Amino acid sequence: MSNYKVLVDSSVWIKYFKNGNIHVLDRLIEEDLVCINEIILTELVPFLIHHGHKETAEELNALELIPLNIDWSIVRDYQLINLKNGINKVGVPDLIILQQVISEKISLFSFDKHFELMKAHLNFDLFKKD
Numbered sequence: 001m002s003n004y005k006v007l008v009d010s011s012v013w014i015k016y017f018k019n020g021n022i023h024v025l026d027r028l029i030e031e032d033l034v035c036i037n038e039i040i041l042t043e044l045v046p047f048l049i050h051h052g053h054k055e056t057a058e059e060l061n062a063l064e065l066i067p068l069n070i071d072w073s074i075v076r077d078y079q080l081i082n083l084k085n086g087i088n089k090v091g092v093p094d095l096i097i098l099q100q101v102i103s104e105k106i107s108l109f110s111f112d113k114h115f116e117l118m119k120a121h122l123n124f125d126l127f128k129k130d
Contacts, residue, residue, distance in 0.1 A: 005035045006127050007066065007101055009110035010043040017048075017056070025109070035064040037100060039093050066104055074099050078122065087117045098124065 006028055016022045028034050041060060048057040075095045082090050094114055101108045102124045108115060109127040119126045 004033060005064065005066070005104075005106045006033050006109050007037065007097070007106050008034050008040070009097065009108060009112060009115075010040050011111040012109050013040070013044055013060070015111060017053075028109070032064075035066050035106065036060060037066050037068055037097070039068070039096060041065075043093075066100065066106065068096065068100060069103065070096055071099060071103070074103075078118070081121055082118060085117075085121050087114065087121075090114045090118070098122065101125070 008025065008028070012022065012025060016025055025034070044060060045057045048054070048060070075092070078095050078098055079090065082088070094112065097108065098115070098118060100106075102122070105125075107125040107127040115126055118124075
């Protein structure tokens with residue numbers, strides 16, 4: 001098993017659940033490279049259960065969980081970097097995800113435009129589906 005892991009953001013999961021045609025995500029799942037955190041689970045699982053998709057929620061819960069070790073001073077630093085570079089309205093959950101990806105040295109798969117903007121000013125691996 002590889003040490004390479006990809007944290008798949010809610011934006012990807014939501015599109016995947018709607019269309020099911022993100023073939024690269026299928027491949028990452030098959031290769032056991034996908035991981036998740038409590039923020040992403042909290043964004044997805046209650047909605048899935050509420051809409052009768054308990055099995056899908058259980059499958060998400062079965063993924064490798066990367067524990068959150070939040071360093072609030074780093075989260076604030078990242079937000080300051082964003083503001084200084086004109087990147088506005090980045091929510092705290094995304095900043096925590098960013099801090100986790102950088103500190104854990106894992107890749108992030110997201111369709112959220114904020115991560116693409118932050119990539120220009122912060123060093124982290126933004127997984128490309130191409």
